[in-house]
Amino acid sequence: MQPRNMSMSGVVDLAAVKAAGEAKAKAEQARAEAARQASQGGGAAPSAGAVPPSALVVDVDEAGFERDVLQLSAEVPVVLDFWAEWCQPCKQLSPLLERLVTEANGRLVLAKVDVDANQMLMQQFQIQGIPAVFAVVAGQVLPLFQGVAPEQQIRETLAQLVQVAEERFGIIGIEVDPSAEAAAGPVETEVPAGPYDALLEAAVVALDAGDLGGAVQAYKNVLADDPGNTEAKLGLAQAELLARVQHMNPQEVRTAAAENPRDPAAQIAAADLDLVGGHVEDAFGRLVDAVKVTFGDDRDAVRLRLLELFEVIGADDPRVAAARTALARVLF
Secondary structure (H helix, E strand, O other): OOOEEOOHHHHHHHOOHHHHHHHHHHHHHHHHHHHHHHHHOOOOOOOOOOEOHHHHEEEOOOOOHHHHHHHHHHOOOEEEEEEOOOOHHHHHHHHHHHHHHHHOOOOOEEEEEEOOOOHHHHHHOOOOOOOEEEEEEOOEEEEEEEOOOOHHHHHHHHHHHHHHHHHHHOOOOOOEOHHHHHHHOOOOOOOOOOOOHHHHHHHHHHHHOOOHHHHHHHHHHHHHHOOOOHHHHHHHHHHHHHHHHOOOOHHHHHHHHHHOOOOHHHHHHHHHHHHHOOOHHHHHHHHHHHHHHOOHHHHHHHHHHHHHHHHHHOOOOHHHHHHHHHHHHHHO
16 A cells, blocks of 8 residues: 655646636735725624634535535645545545644645545546545646555645645635634534444554554454444454555566466455555456456455455445356356
8 A cells, every 4th residue: 555656746737827827816816805804894804714623624525526626726725535435544544634634724625525426526536546635726636645645744745735825826725713613512412332332442543553453353352242243344354454465565466466367366465455446346356357267265265355355345335236246147
């Protein structure tokens, strides 16, 4: 899961004179209008960009993309986080992005895009794997990185994004008003802890810390007492998958799989990488094809790994149902 870092030099392409001039003029006009309204009102009238801190992180879909991303990007750089519920690396990266964007205090907004629910956006951005992170500045798109990158590297990338937005486009972000959120007075409802909540939380903490062995053991502890626990089964499958690919050399694995289509171990390793990279259909299809050309213990090994990957995605996913059908055709 090595991140595919993309050079921030791509931002320079956004600095076409016309686009930069228009964005900068729009930002300056908005600030002037906000100042005028405040002075006429004799007090601190909130600007058009004033938002509570919770508004700095939003979920975005295809219907609202024009308003919530493209239009907003004339006021503040919008960071796009392409993720999915089944993607374990996404669950490591998304909280980090949320924290860093919140710390930026209005100089950035994070828009989260669920790729399963927004296939068109995924295609338009030519997403090859998730998590994938882009930015939109003045209506123009640039890639930032793919995969889980170190926190310091992400901090530096976001700092460059803020700098470029301000210097080349005059976009300085939006005003954050903490009092707006306080006034709303959100009520928190305490949910009673379940019998395995502490163990499941320990597994999540271990995953966030990169302790895959600890996460695996925590999930196994739950399943030892409750073999049918769905959350633990899913978490265990995901943690074991991450542990398997942790030290793989992707280029070597894919080369071996291409050169040895009948080698079950080579195909299984490549399928693990496919799934971690978000290529679910590719992973399933690879193993179904391997089942076709293998026999005996080799075929069983491939089939069992395919069933394990089904657990990672979840039985309700339509891609799992399609792959089960394909597997049944091959076996029977």
